Amino acid sequence: MTMDEDRQGLAAEYVLGTLDAAERAQADALLLEDAEFSTVVRQWERRLGELNVMVAPVEPPAPVWDKIRDSIARASPATPMRLPELAAPAVAAQHGPSAEIIDLTQRMRRWRGLTVMTGALAASIVAIVVAREYRPDMLPADWRPKPQVVERVIEKPVEVVREVVREVPSARPAQFVAVFQKDEQSPAFVMSVDVEKRMVTVRQVAAERLADRTYQLWIATQPGAAPRSLGVLGNDDFTVRAALADYDPAVINNATFGISLEPLGGSPTGQPTGPVIHARLLQVTPAQNP
Amino acid sequence: MTSAMLTPPELVWLMAAVAKGDQAAFERLYAATRTKLYGVVLRILRRSDLADEVIQETYLKIWHNAGSFDPKVATPITWMVAIARNRALDLIRKKTEASIEDEPAAMEAAGEEPNPLARREMTEDLRRLLGCLGQLEEDRRRMVLLAYYSGWSREQLAVKFEAPANTIKTWLRRSLLEIRECLGS
Numbered sequence: 001m002t003m004d005e006d007r008q009g010l011a012a013e014y015v016l017g018t019l020d021a022a023e024r025a026q027a028d029a030l031l032l033e034d035a036e037f038s039t040v041v042r043q044w045e046r047r048l049g050e051l052n053v054m055v056a057p058v059e060p061p062a063p064v065w066d067k068i069r070d071s072i073a074r075a076s077p078a079t080p081m082r083l084p085e086l087a088a089p090a091v092a093a094q095h096g097p098s099a100e101i102i103d104l105t106q107r108m109r110r111w112r113g114l115t116v117m118t119g120a121l122a123a124s125i126v127a128i129v130v131a132r133e134y135r136p137d138m139l140p141a142d143w144r145p146k147p148q149v150v151e152r153v154i155e156k157p158v159e160v161v162r163e164v165v166r167e168v169p170s171a172r173p174a175q176f177v178a179v180f181q182k183d184e185q186s187p188a189f190v191m192s193v194d195v196e197k198r199m200v201t202v203r204q205v206a207a208e209r210l211a212d213r214t215y216q217l218w219i220a221t222q223p224g225a226a227p228r229s230l231g232v233l234g235n236d237d238f239t240v241r242a243a244l245a246d247y248d249p250a251v252i253n254n255a256t257f258g259i260s261l262e263p264l265g266g267s268p269t270g271q272p273t274g275p276v277i278h279a280r281l282l283q284v285t286p287a288q289n290p
Numbered sequence: 291m292t293s294a295m296l297t298p299p300e301l302v303w304l305m306a307a308v309a310k311g312d313q314a315a316f317e318r319l320y321a322a323t324r325t326k327l328y329g330v331v332l333r334i335l336r337r338s339d340l341a342d343e344v345i346q347e348t349y350l351k352i353w354h355n356a357g358s359f360d361p362k363v364a365t366p367i368t369w370m371v372a373i374a375r376n377r378a379l380d381l382i383r384k385k386t387e388a389s390i391e392d393e394p395a396a397m398e399a400a401g402e403e404p405n406p407l408a409r410r411e412m413t414e415d416l417r418r419l420l421g422c423l424g425q426l427e428e429d430r431r432r433m434v435l436l437a438y439y440s441g442w443s444r445e446q447l448a449v450k451f452e453a454p455a456n457t458i459k460t461w462l463r464r465s466l467l468e469i470r471e472c473l474g475s
Contacts, residue, residue: 019383021384062343
């Protein structure tokens with residue numbers, strides 16, 4: 001078992017239920033990002049799940065079922081936000097071996113499920129953003145990426161979405177995407193990285209906007225290494241920074257990125273001081289051979 | 291709608307049908323599992339309005355994610371209970387980060403362990419798990435059970451067991467490790 005003791009403990013306590021809200025959010029992010037963590041959590045769910053045999057059954061009120069049935073009836077015939085099925089094996093065959101791509105596909109399915117379930121528009125947007133950059137051909141024509149940058153300004157996370165579309169000549173698709181998951185229903189940020197240009201783009205999706213705090217982006221080049229700041233994110237939904245100029249592409253590919261909540265102006269200590277959410281890069285387009 | 295508990299293979303079969311969008315299968319799955327899931331979340335939330343909400347969300351998630359259920363990794367009921375517990379825990383952790391002292395009476399009333407079953411009703415896995423729990427010190431065992439059944443946080447356990455939350459964390463993690471070793475899995 002390669003997972004460190006702290007992470008083992010986090011997985012076990014996640015299932016036991018004793019983590020606080022921030023730790024639960026961290027574990028939820030790890031569940032999306034880290035297959036081993038996810039396996040360990042499933043093992044704990046199975047181990048401790050036996051205890052539920054002893055819980056006395058309680059009849060839920062009848063209207064509960066009515067509401068569930070009505071919700072699925074509403075969602076079932078036509079789900080406007082539903083994304084098309086992605087054929088994972090075909091993707092792998094087409095682009096060569098890339099576990100990361102398959103991984104992302106599974107994640108997409110998961111999001112799709114969540115999306116339809118919660119009706120959370122914010123989550124849908126992430127799925128679509130990722131799909132646009134990942135398999136544009138899988139999306140309806142209107143959703144396929146055009147040479148544009150799309151700024152999404154979410155005024156209330158699940159209700160009002162305004163899109164501002166600007167023409168950008170010769171925009172290339174991002175090569176990598178990382179998703180920062182605040183919790184299951186709140187993908188907080190989506191980051192795309194153009195490794196060739198060493199350029200980072202962070203879209204603030206459902207992260208709360210706070211007047212007296214800022215979000216700061218970090219990179220840890222290897223597990224356990226002290227994170228280094230890549231800068232403080234602006235208040236815009238769309239932040240571009242040539243922050244990776246010093247890093248080798250191979251290092252970037254394997255790095256872990258974090259976003260932490262800091263006092264205005266950024267961390268006073270040079271290390272994250274607030275709650276951190278992590279993400280790892282996922283390859284979304286194969287290496288180009290011109 | 292009857293609520294006869296189905297066998298695990300029957301539940302697996304139902305899950306597969308639900309994954310294909312079979313609403314009748316979903317209704318049967320609900321009928322077979324609703325009282326268990328409701329019992330689990332009500333113990334944690336202690337408020338029926340919250341439990342109603344969590345159960346609705348849970349079954350919607352089950353409906354939409356049934357395709358990701360893997361019978362090699364979990365039984366249907368552990369998979370469903372995990373979804374329900376996670377919803378419930380997310381809700382109370384967000385709600386009551388600072389209001390532990392508000393309801394000492396409710397805390398006490400939450401009890402510690404559900405009524406024990408007659409031995410013959412226990413599954414073999416449960417018997418082994420209880421055996422391992424029995425090897426923990428009394429206080430540690432109660433902590434684990436209060437956390438699992440009643441959703442107590444480290445801070446709540448710290449009040450009850452008169453120890454700092456960090457110490458509780460260390461004890462919990464050590465206890466869980468011992469359980470894992472004992473089960474040998």
